[in-house]
Amino acid sequence: MNKIKAAVLGATGTVGQRFIQLLDHHPFFEITALAASEKSVGKKYGDIVQWKLDTLIPDRLANMIIQPCEPSLDARVAFSGLDSYVAGEIELAFASKGYAVVSNSKNYRMAEDVPLVYPEINADHLALIDVQKKNRGFKDGFIVTNSNCSIMAFLNIIHVLDRDFGVDKMTAVTMQAISGAGYPGVASLDVLGNVVPFVGGEEEEKIRTEPLKILGKLNHHRIELSKIIISPSVNRVPVLDGHLAAVSVKLKNKTTVEDIKERLREFKSIPQELELPLAPKRPIIVHEAINRPQPRLDIHLEKGMAVSVGRIRPCEVLDFKFTCLVHNTIRGAAGAAVLNAELLYAKKLL
Ligand code: NAP
Numbered sequence: 001m002n003k004i005k006a007a008v009l010g011a012t013g014t015v016g017q018r019f020i021q022l023l024d025h026h027p028f029f030e031i032t033a034l035a036a037s038e039k040s041v042g043k044k045y046g047d048i049v050q051w052k053l054d055t056l057i058p059d060r061l062a063n064m065i066i067q068p069c070e071p072s073l074d075a076r077v078a079f080s081g082l083d084s085y086v087a088g089e090i091e092l093a094f095a096s097k098g099y100a101v102v103s104n105s106k107n108y109r110m111a112e113d114v115p116l117v118y119p120e121i122n123a124d125h126l127a128l129i130d131v132q133k134k135n136r137g138f139k140d141g142f143i144v145t146n147s148n149c150s151i152m153a154f155l156n157i158i159h160v161l162d163r164d165f166g167v168d169k170m171t172a173v174t175m176q177a178i179s180g181a182g183y184p185g186v187a188s189l190d191v192l193g194n195v196v197p198f199v200g201g202e203e204e205e206k207i208r209t210e211p212l213k214i215l216g217k218l219n220h221h222r223i224e225l226s227k228i229i230i231s232p233s234v235n236r237v238p239v240l241d242g243h244l245a246a247v248s249v250k251l252k253n254k255t256t257v258e259d260i261k262e263r264l265r266e267f268k269s270i271p272q273e274l275e276l277p278l279a280p281k282r283p284i285i286v287h288e289a290i291n292r293p294q295p296r297l298d299i300h301l302e303k304g305m306a307v308s309v310g311r312i313r314p315c316e317v318l319d320f321k322f323t324c325l326v327h328n329t330i331r332g333a334a335g336a337a338v339l340n341a342e343l344l345y346a347k348k349l350l
Contacts, residue, residue, distance in 0.1 A: 004350055006341075007033035007075035007099075009090065011066065012040050012049045014182045015081030015104050018334030023079070024058045026338070027277050028345045031061060033073040037086075040066045050183055071097035076350060079337055080105060083182075084201070095141035100350055102144055102341045104333050106201070109145045109210055112222065116145050116213045118152070118336070119276070119343045120269035120283050121159045124218050126347060131221045144340055147214060148206040149332030150174045150199075150234065153245040153324045155211060156284050157309055160267050161260065162215060162228065166252030169229035169318070172207060174199075175237045175244040177295065180328045186236055196236040207232035242295030243328045248321040257312050260320065261286050264309060276342040278335060280305040286312070293325040304330030305339070 006023060010016045011034035023031050035041075040048045046062030067073060069082065071094045078094045080087060080103040087105035095101050108114040113132040115125040129142045147155070154172060161167050176199055178186050190196060208230045215226035237244075264284045271279030280302035287293055287310035298308040304327035315321040326332045344350050 001027070003030035004028055004077055004345065005030060005032040005075040006077045006079060007031070007035060007073040008079050008081065009035050009069050009094075010081035010083065011045065012036045013081050013083070014052070014179055014185075014329055015333045017049065017051060017053055018329045019079045019081055019338070020058065020061055021053055021055055022278065022330070022334055022338050024061070028342060029077065033067055033075050034061065034064050035067045035069045035073060038068070041068050042066065052183065071099060076100060077102060077341055079334075079341070081334065091143055095138055095143045096136070098138075098140040100142060100144070100341075100344065102337045102344070104146060104337055106148065106206065108143050109147065110213060114143050114145055116147055116210060117340050117343070118147060118155055118214050119271045119279075119339055120156055120267075122214050122216075122218075123270045123343055125223065126344070126349065127218060127221065128223070129349060144344065146333070146336035146340055147210045148203070149180055149326065149328040150176055150203065150243045150245065151207050151211050152332045152336065153243050153307060153326040154247050155214060156267065156307055157247075157264060157322070157324055158211065158228070158249070159215060160263050160284070161249060161251065162226070164263055165255050167228050168250040168252050169231070170247055170249040171231045171318070172233075173246045174207070174232065174234045175239070176234060177239040177241050177243055177328055178236065179241050180243060180332075181236070191236060191238045194238065197233070199234040199236050203234045204232045207234070239295045241327060241329060242299040242325055243332060244293070244295060244323060244325050246321070246323050248315045248318040250318040251320070257314065257320065260312055271339060271343065274343070274346045276339060276346060278303070278305055278339045278342060282306055284309060286310070293323065295325060298325055299327040305335050307331060
């Protein structure tokens with residue numbers, strides 16, 4: 001099978017490194033170009049990257065020369081792990097020159113004609129690609145995005161609860177890993193032995209708004225936003241990988257803890273039906289142990305593509321509460337984007 005040529009924009013960053021790890025020997029895609037900022041351009045990837053993953057840099061890529069983020073790269077798909085300060089302009093330039101841009105950055109997530117996709121929930125939102133092409137005069141190019149990493153800890157779970165019982169409102173207290181801030185990220189003097197009750201980059205705003213688009217309904221080529229009210233409180237904690245969230249929900253219809261557990265355990269959707277290579281067989285893993293999920297023990301389940309949930313119990317203020325966990329750089333970032341690209345491939349949109 002001829003693989004689709006793929007470039008990684010922001011290849012040296014935290015998310016860029018995960019792209020490289022996940023795309024190495026991928027059945028659909030082959031990395032043909034690596035790109036980053038001016039300071040990295042012209043250097044061998046292996047010489048310049050501050051590699052932080054527990055697998056080796058693939059030899060072929062270690063020797064690849066980093067190119068500028070300009071739309072003349074030899075690729076059809078551009079996976080973007082770019083800093084949001086530059087992602088807006090660069091991603092637009094690539095899409096207008098015919099690349100399928102699969103982005104992690106926040107810049108276009110809430111644009112009305114850009115799909116913000118979580119394949120288990122809203123694969124149908126890919127229909128916005130045609131609207132986007134028409135609106136922006138793109139011929140073959142387009143932008144598809146995935147959401148902020150911390151909401152991916154609870155999106156799937158809220159989707160199932162909303163589908164089956166209706167979610168009225170919710171609170172989410174996040175405990176976010178330091179890899180979520182990129183490299184070098186949060187200073188060790190700030191975060192070691194500490195909890196910082198703030199995450200920059202408008203994190204709480206993203207948690208309040210992005211789920212409403214993903215859980216929204218496609219209606220005549222527009223997304224009708226979900227009306228769920230979300231109250232987030234974010235924290236940076238001294239954990240390497242894995243965003244944990246303590247969530248409470250108010251439901252519109254009555255149910256029980258056991259019923260919720262069963263529905264979450266049974267949940268499967270389009271990526272599982274299509275058997276996409278990176279799709280977790282069990283997208284939601286329900287834990288019974290009283291002290292799970294934990295980042296160190298549970299982030300790697302289903303190769304980092306499943307979310308974990310535990311401590312599902314009645315809430316004294318709303319209806320139910322639980323603790324959930326996502327691997328922030330896999331399911332919460334690069335893995336989410338690769339799954340989006342696999343969906344595009346399966347739907348013959350590449
Ligand atoms: P990062 O480690 O700081 O990496 C940023 C990347 O952007 C580097 O490859 C850097 O290249 C490149 N870059 C910076 N300025 C550039 C410029 N002027 N031109 C071209 N390339 C430039 O950040 P990250 O954590 O990987 O995050 C990347 C994106 O994903 C951000 O938009 C972030 O919000 C989003 N995101 C991150 C996570 C996470 O868990 N980390 C989760 C979800 C979404 P150089 O090395 O050459 O400077």
